[in-house]
Amino acid sequence: xxxxxxxxERATIEQLLARAQVxxxxxxxxxxxxxxxxTALLDYARATxxxxxxxxxxxxxxESETQFAFSGLHQLCAPLLDRAAALPGPQQTALGxxxxxxxxxxxxxxxxxxxxxxxxxEVAEEGPLLCLVEDAQWLDQASAQVLGFVARRxxxxxxxxxxxxxxxxxRDIGAFAGLPELPLxxxxxxxxxxxxxxxxGAPLDDVVRDRITAEARGNPLALLELPHSTLPxxxxxxxxxxxVLSVPRRVEESFRQRSDGLPADTQLxxxxxxxxxxxxxxxxxxxxxxxxxxxxALAPAETAGLVQxxxxxxxxxxxxxxxxxxxxxxxxxRRAHRVLAAVTDPGIDPDRRAWHRAQAVPGTDEDxxxxxxxxxxxxxxxxxxxxxxxxxxxxxxxxxxxxRRATRALEAAYARHDAGASExxxxxxxxxEAGPLDPLQRARLQLLRAxxxxxxxxxxxxxxxxxxxxxxxxxxxxxxxxxxYLDAIDAALINGGHDAVRVATAAREVPDAAVPPRPxxxxxxxxxxxxxxxxxxxxxxxxxxxxAFRDDMDKDRRNGGRSDRWLWLAARNAVGIxxxxxxxxxxxxxxxxxxxxxAWLTLHAALSSLANxxxxxxxxxxxxxxxxxxxxxxxxxxxxxxxxTRIALAAWRGDAGAATQLNEAxxxxxxxxxxxxxxxxxxxxxxVLHNGLGxxxxxxxxxxxxxxxxxxxxxxxxxxxxVEAAVRAGQPDIAxxxxxxxxxxxxxxxxxxxxxxxxxxRALTSAGPVAEGHYREALERLGQSRMAGETxxxxxxxxxxxxxxxxxxxxxxxxxxxxxxLSDMGAEAFAGRAARELRAAGEKPRxxxxxxxxxxxxxxxxxxxxxxxxxxxxxxxxxxxLSHRTIEAHLRSIFHKLDITSRxxxxxxxxx
Numbered sequence: 068x069x070x071x072x073x074x075x076e077r078a079t080i081e082q083l084l085a086r087a088q089v090x091x092x093x094x095x096x097x098x099x100x101x102x103x104x105x106t107a108l109l110d111y112a113r114a115t116x117x118x119x120x121x122x123x124x125x126x127x128x129x130e131s132e133t134q135f136a137f138s139g140l141h142q143l144c145a146p147l148l149d150r151a152a153a154l155p156g157p158q159q160t161a162l163g164x165x166x167x168x169x170x171x172x173x174x175x176x177x178x179x180x181x182x183x184x185x186x187x188x189e190v191a192e193e194g195p196l197l198c199l200v201e202d203a204q205w206l207d208q209a210s211a212q213v214l215g216f217v218a219r220r221x222x223x224x225x226x227x228x229x230x231x232x233x234x235x236x237x238r239d240i241g242a243f244a245g246l247p248e249l250p251l252x253x254x255x256x257x258x259x260x261x262x263x264x265x266x267x268g269a270p271l272d273d274v275v276r277d278r279i280t281a282e283a284r285g286n287p288l289a290l291l292e293l294p295h296s297t298l299p300x301x302x303x304x305x306x307x308x309x310x311v312l313s314v315p316r317r318v319e320e321s322f323r324q325r326s327d328g329l330p331a332d333t334q335l336x337x338x339x340x341x342x343x344x345x346x347x348x349x350x351x352x353x354x355x356x357x358x359x360x361x362x363x364a365l366a367p368a369e370t371a372g373l374v375q376x377x378x379x380x381x382x383x384x385x386x387x388x389x390x391x392x393x394x395x396x397x398x399x400x401r402r403a404h405r406v407l408a409a410v411t412d413p414g415i416d417p418d419r420r421a422w423h424r425a426q427a428v429p430g431t432d433e434d435x436x437x438x439x440x441x442x443x444x445x446x447x448x449x450x451x452x453x454x455x456x457x458x459x460x461x462x463x464x465x466x467x468x469x470x471r472r473a474t475r476a477l478e479a480a481y482a483r484h485d486a487g488a489s490e491x492x493x494x495x496x497x498x499x500e501a502g503p504l505d506p507l508q509r510a511r512l513q514l515l516r517a518x519x520x521x522x523x524x525x526x527x528x529x530x531x532x533x534x535x536x537x538x539x540x541x542x543x544x545x546x547x548x549x550x551x552y553l554d555a556i557d558a559a560l561i562n563g564g565h566d567a568v569r570v571a572t573a574a575r576e577v578p579d580a581a582v583p584p585r586p587x588x589x590x591x592x593x594x595x596x597x598x599x600x601x602x603x604x605x606x607x608x609x610x611x612x613x614x615a616f617r618d619d620m621d622k623d624r625r626n627g628g629r630s631d632r633w634l635w636l637a638a639r640n641a642v643g644i645x646x647x648x649x650x651x652x653x654x655x656x657x658x659x660x661x662x663x664x665x666a667w668l669t670l671h672a673a674l675s676s677l678a679n680x681x682x683x684x685x686x687x688x689x690x691x692x693x694x695x696x697x698x699x700x701x702x703x704x705x706x707x708x709x710x711x712t713r714i715a716l717a718a719w720r721g722d723a724g725a726a727t728q729l730n731e732a733x734x735x736x737x738x739x740x741x742x743x744x745x746x747x748x749x750x751x752x753x754x755v756l757h758n759g760l761g762x763x764x765x766x767x768x769x770x771x772x773x774x775x776x777x778x779x780x781x782x783x784x785x786x787x788x789x790v791e792a793a794v795r796a797g798q799p800d801i802a803x804x805x806x807x808x809x810x811x812x813x814x815x816x817x818x819x820x821x822x823x824x825x826x827x828x829r830a831l832t833s834a835g836p837v838a839e840g841h842y843r844e845a846l847e848r849l850g851q852s853r854m855a856g857e858t859x860x861x862x863x864x865x866x867x868x869x870x871x872x873x874x875x876x877x878x879x880x881x882x883x884x885x886x887x888x889l890s891d892m893g894a895e896a897f898a899g900r901a902a903r904e905l906r907a908a909g910e911k912p913r914x915x916x917x918x919x920x921x922x923x924x925x926x927x928x929x930x931x932x933x934x935x936x937x938x939x940x941x942x943x944x945x946x947x948x949l950s951h952r953t954i955e956a957h958l959r960s961i962f963h964k965l966d967i968t969s970r971x972x973x974x975x976x977x978x979x
Contacts, residue, residue, distance in 0.1 A: 092221030099251030102288025105231035128205030129344035136451020139210035158182035180216035208453035215242030223956030253285020431467035456482035473502025571598035643779030645821035685856025695925035718752035721896025747776040759896025766792035823848030859888035
């Protein structure tokens with residue numbers, strides 16, 4: 068198709084290729100309606116790239132292929148798989164399983180994404196690579212997500228990615244949201260007239276010319292095709308009636324009219340070609356033989372310019388395929404699929420055979436449904452959750468027996484939910500509910516409905532719905548029932564609606580767990596006891612539960628398996644009993660487990676969990692690195708960034724602007740912020756911020772709100788903030804009440820962290836020698852824990868007390884230590900408070916000496932830490948989900964900033 072008038076667009080393509088040629092990566096999404104010229108622009112990109120020495124690879128989404136997981140990605144990568152041997156073992160396996168080339172556990176889609184990124188990067192080592200993806204709106208979901216991920220990770224690779232995307236599209240194309248776009252509009256009047264004149268090849272009446280250009284609205288395909296569907300008399304001066312159809316539909320209709328005039332055998336063979344999305348010429352000729360039609364019957368379609376047969380069956384435009392297929396009556400469509408099912412080898416391509424067979428069924432068919440069910444299982448095994456759901460849903464529709472139909476609808480609903488399509492899952496639940504289900508299936512239906520409600524709306528009734536589902540499951544599936552009670556408790560804690568006690572009361576009535584109990588069984592029993600019998604009574608049980616998780620982690624590590632899915636909840640409750648060692652161990656293992664398995668969505672949350680523990684420990688730089696990585700994952704996967712980590716980090720750093728902005732954003736987002744745990748986390752952060760800045764009345768108000776949560780760990784870390792703020796704000800009664808609660812919890816926990824916090828708070832509420840004894844105890848206890856940030860703050864409040872006691876020399880010693888520690892860890896507000904006190908004690912605080920690492924970004928610091936351990940670029944890239952070329956580019960920047968020249972020198976760099 069002509070590129071007449073596309074000068075700016077061509078320049079954009081040339082810039083994309085120029086960036087890739089020099090190793091800066093590049094991606095472009097070309098958007099526009101059907102026929103607007105997207106294909107022509109991609110063809111221009113291919114031709115230009117070839118002259119520049121690029122290797123060009125191509126894939127196209129096909130509307131009927133959307134149910135086949137990774138089919139689009141396989142198209143693109145198949146010619147490159149000879150380089151897959153250079154990938155790390157887990158990545159090779161992930162690609163092999165995803166493409167159905169080997170057996171194995173279903174890979175995480177983002178591990179497939181990393182493997183694809185590195186495969187493309189390997190090929191690009193030999194020369195720049197251009198990847199073209201046409202009709203991206205019709206890619207299967209798994210391929211779209213992987214390619215969207217790859218597009219967002221191109222930094223220093225000699226790779227250009229160009230997607231052609233129909234706009235508006237009927238399908239969700241969120242995988243490409245936010246990528247650089249090139250929208251295509253219609254041609255200008257002058258260019259449109261020139262293209263029309265070239266297409267017609269003869270003089271046109273001015274009225275007709277203007278009418279066609281007006282109806283085409285600058286759409287190049289319409290300008291080329293509409294004259295072919297217009298009677299010669301009209302071209303000579305007639306008029307065509309106005310048409311309300313859109314331009315793409317007008318063009319599609321012109322293709323339909325052209326195919327209608329073909330011989331019957333030609334039309335049937337053209338329909339078979341349209342029904343087969345593979346474009347396999349051999350398969351088409353087998354189908355022709357099966358139908359008793361000669362190959363030559365397709366020649367009139369080639370002559371009419373509708374299809375081209377060479378190494379593949381190629382339609383002139385996707386609109387030709389859709390026009391041919393849509394124009395056929397249903398019996399003919401089924402006949403086409405029936406013959407394709409007959410000639411498709413079940414040993415080589417069982418999934419496509421099952422799909423064609425299903426399309427050929429006029430009503431219901433148990434054999435076809437069972438075959439689709441097996442296809443769904445294979446899709447799930449490759450990691451194609453959306454494909455598995457689609458196949459299972461279709462299997463349910465084809466099932467004649469009501470009970471089995473309801474069962475398959477229920478499984479399809481679970482698959483849809485797992486794939487993130489909760490609305491579609493709800494519709495399938497309604498279908499399942501209409502059929503006969505056994506008691507366990509009805510209970511599972513109730514459970515899924517509750518899970519969907521929690522994940523989609525986080526409504527206040529979510530804990531109740533989960534509790535009801537758990538009660539229904541009690542006599543039917545004890546293990547699933549116990550997991551559901553744990554889900555209900557967690558939902559109650561997250562919602563902040565104080566339903567935890569009600570759920571815990573019900574959970575205490577459930578039968579004992581199977582022998583031996585799982586770590587999650589211990590955790591359920593411990594939380595149920597804590598919320599019904601009180602904190603002190605529950606702590607011993609929580610310790611047992613968390614130690615069970617720790618032991619299971621050690622066993623899991625030795626066996627090379629995966630830990631319990633409740634590990635993240637266990638890590639939160641380690642903070643709930645103020646056990647810093649357990650909290651750090653479990654949060655670290657959660658991250659390690661997610662990295663090993665390539666589970667990006669799990670890693671997103673695990674990184675935030677570990678960052679939260681590090682924030683409490685005062686390791687703010689390291690926490691910032693993990694938070695930045697978590698945010699990058701959220702951007703790459705389209706997930707929601709976890710705000711609670713960012714606001715806590717901003718508060719401890721003393722960044723009032725960032726913390727305040729995040730707090731306001733949280734409050735705006737929630738219609739009912741009272742009691743919500745996310746709001747409570749934000750209030751804890753604001754309490755820390757204002758205590759650091761010395762705004763004690765504001766800190767007290769924020770801390771009181773934070774302490775109203777049922778989340779055990781959040782209450783524990785908020786109580787010390789409330790004590791300190793209340794003492795400084797002249798509210799001793801409030802401070803005493805908070806201290807009493809903290810003190811009883813600390814005695815129950817009996818950890819250095821807990822006892823140290825309680826001692827510091829007692830010192831703040833005491834006077835004379837008693838206060839000094841508590842300050843010294845706080846320093847000793849906290850010094851034995853990981854909580855360096857809390858230790859530094861103990862030095863600060865002790866120094867402040869000593870100065871007010873007139874012991875300026877002793878005060879300077881404590882304040883100097885506090886200022887040094889707080890400055891080094893980046894707690895600027897608390898460091899500023901220490902500096903003010905130090906000046907008041909008669910000493911000028913030392914300015915923090917600038918370090919070369921101050922110039923590094925959080926991601927660069929993370930890379931330095933990994934390289935310092937001896938990790939190679941490929942190993943670092945695998946951990947950070949980047950290509951080794953990107954790591955190499957980051958290292959060049961790092962070397963420049965640190966004024967070093969080799970990896971060996973990185974080991975000597977002093978890291979914060």
